Amino acid sequence: MTDALELVDEWGPEKVVVVSHRRTGMKGTLVIDNTARGMGKGGTRLSPAVTVTEVARLARTMTWKWAAVDLFYGGAKAGIAADPAAPDKEAILRAFARALHNEVPREYVFGLDMGLTEDDAAVIQDELGDRGAAVGTPAHLGGIAYDRLGVTGFGVAEAADAGAELVGHPLSGSRVAIQGFGAVGRAAAERLVELGAVIVAVSTASGAVHNPAGLDVGELRQARDEFGDAFVTQLSATPLSPGQELFVDCEVLVPAAVQDVIDRDSAQAIKAGLVVEGANLPTSPGAQAVLAERGITVVPDFVANAGGVIAAAFAMDARYSGFRPGTDEVFATVSDKLRGNTRTALDKAKVSGGTPHEAGRRLAEERVRAAMRSKGRLGEGPA
Ligand SMILES: NC(=O)C1=CN([C@@H]2O[C@H](COP(=O)(O)OP(=O)(O)OC[C@H]3O[C@@H](n4cnc5c(N)ncnc54)[C@H](OP(=O)(O)O)[C@@H]3O)[C@@H](O)[C@H]2O)C=CC1
Numbered sequence: 001m002t003d004a005l006e007l008v009d010e011w012g013p014e015k016v017v018v019v020s021h022r023r024t025g026m027k028g029t030l031v032i033d034n035t036a037r038g039m040g041k042g043g044t045r046l047s048p049a050v051t052v053t054e055v056a057r058l059a060r061t062m063t064w065k066w067a068a069v070d071l072f073y074g075g076a077k078a079g080i081a082a083d084p085a086a087p088d089k090e091a092i093l094r095a096f097a098r099a100l101h102n103e104v105p106r107e108y109v110f111g112l113d114m115g116l117t118e119d120d121a122a123v124i125q126d127e128l129g130d131r132g133a134a135v136g137t138p139a140h141l142g143g144i145a146y147d148r149l150g151v152t153g154f155g156v157a158e159a160a161d162a163g164a165e166l167v168g169h170p171l172s173g174s175r176v177a178i179q180g181f182g183a184v185g186r187a188a189a190e191r192l193v194e195l196g197a198v199i200v201a202v203s204t205a206s207g208a209v210h211n212p213a214g215l216d217v218g219e220l221r222q223a224r225d226e227f228g229d230a231f232v233t234q235l236s237a238t239p240l241s242p243g244q245e246l247f248v249d250c251e252v253l254v255p256a257a258v259q260d261v262i263d264r265d266s267a268q269a270i271k272a273g274l275v276v277e278g279a280n281l282p283t284s285p286g287a288q289a290v291l292a293e294r295g296i297t298v299v300p301d302f303v304a305n306a307g308g309v310i311a312a313a314f315a316m317d318a319r320y321s322g323f324r325p326g327t328d329e330v331f332a333t334v335s336d337k338l339r340g341n342t343r344t345a346l347d348k349a350k351v352s353g354g355t356p357h358e359a360g361r362r363l364a365e366e367r368v369r370a371a372m373r374s375k376g377r378l379g380e381g382p383a
């Protein structure tokens, strides 16, 4: 078990809060990683096994993501150790929000991540009596419902399109395997198909399916609406053992579920030529090195899945002003930024000879360090 103090390095975290509430059984954490470029912002994960270390790693990813996309927020993430299907979820959410009333909204604003929905964000706002407490709320509350709109998944597909062009294998006609069919995986699948790709494998926590000739994304969506999370077990496509969707024959792989699914060993078995990280932290640094050695290009999480933060940034501005941008503007910004940032990360990696993670991270680190220096946080005095 990691002691929370062992998490601290030169970047952060600046603040780790652990909260609990006996009656509801709520247990959760907020990690504010680095605020040199702005207040801590990142989504809120609801998952039975979430740990402080996991949330800290996600908060650090947010630090790089905001810097890589060049928007002025800092890295943060919150996590609640609970089952998204728990009957007492609302009471748990309310207890979590109440417990963080000192931090929210001045130091942290809730947002969406695995297990948290638009309506959950609305409950949090209700509990704190402040429409600034959460973003990702439904449109009828003035929010930008970025999960329902599929903004992050859309951006992942745009990044895949730009990445495919750079590796010289156009997305149109490419076969794609997707791990996870939630807010990110589903929306990525829909946009990838619009861009001409063929989805050959998808999975959820309940299982995976494969059809080399292509799966019908409309049917997948319908099955999900009808059967819920276990919908993959109801499809006629060939079932795969869980996790095998990562290793099917395809040109593009989109891990869009949980972290740490591809390590140094399993990276040897990836068949795709392009990996686009929809999930946060799906590959280990060892896996990234192996994939680079094998000539497999990876678009890093903090570049590819930044659609959510772009939508969150619009929503942060809209919280009190009442002025909400049109969804077309949000999608156009995501497309523009993520295509450009994908090209930058892959080009820089080519020039430096490192992995795209290393190249993208170097750029993000430079931006964070410059902000820390200007604010006198490095002990060197302002620049
Ligand atoms: N939502 C957002 O805006 C953003 C999300 N992300 C990242 O994207 C990832 C997915 O988030 P999101 O789509 O919002 O989450 P959701 O909760 O909406 O969906 C998660 C999906 O992953 C599936 N899943 C969970 N565990 C596994 C597993 N071991 N193997 C295969 N599938 C699995 C779930 O299946 P089941 O339904 O059966 O549980 C579900 O289909 C996370 O890493 C998140 O941090 C990154 C940027 C923004």
Ligand SMILES: O=C(O)CCC(=O)C(=O)O
Residues within 6 Å of the ligand: 041, 042, 043, 044, 065, 110, 111, 112, 113, 135, 136, 280, 305, 306, 308, 309, 312
């Ligand atoms: O900041 C948010 O509210 C959503 C984006 C997010 O959590 C992420 O990119 O992982």
